[in-house]
Amino acid sequence: MFSLMALAGVTAIAGKFDARQRQIESRFLGREEAARERQRRGAGMPEIDLAEAARERSEVAPTRIVPLWTLLTLAAAGTAGSFAMLARERRRGGPA
Secondary structure, eight states, X not given: OHHHHHHHHHHHHHXXXXXXXXXXXXXXXXXXXXXXXXXXXXXXXOOOOHHHHHHHHHHSOOOOSSOTHHHHHHHHHHHHHHXXXXXXXXXXXXXX
């Protein structure tokens, strides 16, 4: 029952999750790129315009670092396992 509710819940929040996750991952990638640029400057290498690099990267939609399908797969596996155990108990004639 809980895994079935998890499936319903994850499906319901999928749209908002994607928008929020895109924002979080964009910040993470930006900070990572800024740290690399600080290291480049510290090593005396030529500067890179981070704004230009960000524009080029935004044209290509990256895949999510934390995809939602993993949660959906785990919830679906839990639901399938629960239903299989319930069916087995009913065939045996046990309490259901």
